[in-house]
Amino acid sequence: MSTSTPLIELANVHFSYGETPLLDSISMSVSRGEIVALMGGSGSGKTTLLKLISGQLSQQSGSIKFQGEEVTSQTHKQRLAMRKQMGMLFQFGALFTDLSVFENIAFPLREHFQLSEQTIRDLVLMKLHAVGLRGAANLMPHELSGGMARRVALARAIALDPLVMLYDEPFTGLDPISLSIIADLIKELNDALGTGSILVTHNIPESLKIVDKVYFMSSGKIVGQGTPDEILNSTDPYVHQFIHAEPDGPVAFHKPAPSYTADLGLGEQP
Numbered sequence: 001m002s003t004s005t006p007l008i009e010l011a012n013v014h015f016s017y018g019e020t021p022l023l024d025s026i027s028m029s030v031s032r033g034e035i036v037a038l039m040g041g042s043g044s045g046k047t048t049l050l051k052l053i054s055g056q057l058s059q060q061s062g063s064i065k066f067q068g069e070e071v072t073s074q075t076h077k078q079r080l081a082m083r084k085q086m087g088m089l090f091q092f093g094a095l096f097t098d099l100s101v102f103e104n105i106a107f108p109l110r111e112h113f114q115l116s117e118q119t120i121r122d123l124v125l126m127k128l129h130a131v132g133l134r135g136a137a138n139l140m141p142h143e144l145s146g147g148m149a150r151r152v153a154l155a156r157a158i159a160l161d162p163l164v165m166l167y168d169e170p171f172t173g174l175d176p177i178s179l180s181i182i183a184d185l186i187k188e189l190n191d192a193l194g195t196g197s198i199l200v201t202h203n204i205p206e207s208l209k210i211v212d213k214v215y216f217m218s219s220g221k222i223v224g225q226g227t228p229d230e231i232l233n234s235t236d237p238y239v240h241q242f243i244h245a246e247p248d249g250p251v252a253f254h255k256p257a258p259s260y261t262a263d264l265g266l267g268e269q270p
Ligand SMILES: Nc1ncnc2c1ncn2[C@@H]1O[C@H](COP(=O)(O)OP(=O)(O)OP(=O)(O)O)[C@@H](O)[C@H]1O
Pocket: 017, 022, 040, 041, 042, 043, 044, 045, 046, 047, 048, 049
């Protein structure tokens, strides 16, 4: 792979759940060192897109490449190897409640590699140090605040030194200080590890501080993209409505449904 090959590249991806089309002509790319945000209304298909990228779902058409190789043509073994290179932090990044902080981070290392206890200890402490929680190694998850728990989940997500990080709503439920700490960590870790990150988030101010590029989704399509500056100054009606949290605009309040009167059994009114 040449250094200029994107880590993740999607071209013209279409995806349906059964008969229902959800994603339509999605094209995007993430390179090393880049943080890309995926924003858009609820149900626009952001989480589904992360599942396609991580190989948990397969598209009906179009191409998804990881380091230049088509994901759908991977063997089972290649797909497992790819997943090992993807760190994931999801909404409530659940820790194993009956394992200490240390053992939570050691878990993926023990699962994937035969390492000496001394090496595991060094690696776990390095990851905890990176998120500022080396001093919490011996605590149990119930002894952590919500913000600390999210940082431990982040340390676990980077345990295997991933090439790509996928974050799905990593700020949800955090107080403003913890939220800012997690945002800074996402940026610092991305720079330090040279990863490429995709961040699904509704938090516009915090994410615009750390991302390089934003893709806006609406009803399964990318309807706007740009750098944070371009997004903030965009006159595109979708982007404008979303960024300025306006209730009226092209992002509809109502999900498409049969006529209201027909649904209530009243028949069509003249
Ligand atoms: N397994 C499934 N089978 C059928 N439909 C699904 C399935 N999973 C999700 N959907 C539908 O796909 C649409 C997109 O869901 P998705 O979770 O990707 O949206 P999202 O943009 O991440 O939303 P949110 O911001 O609310 O998390 C929704 O209408 C959802 O109901």
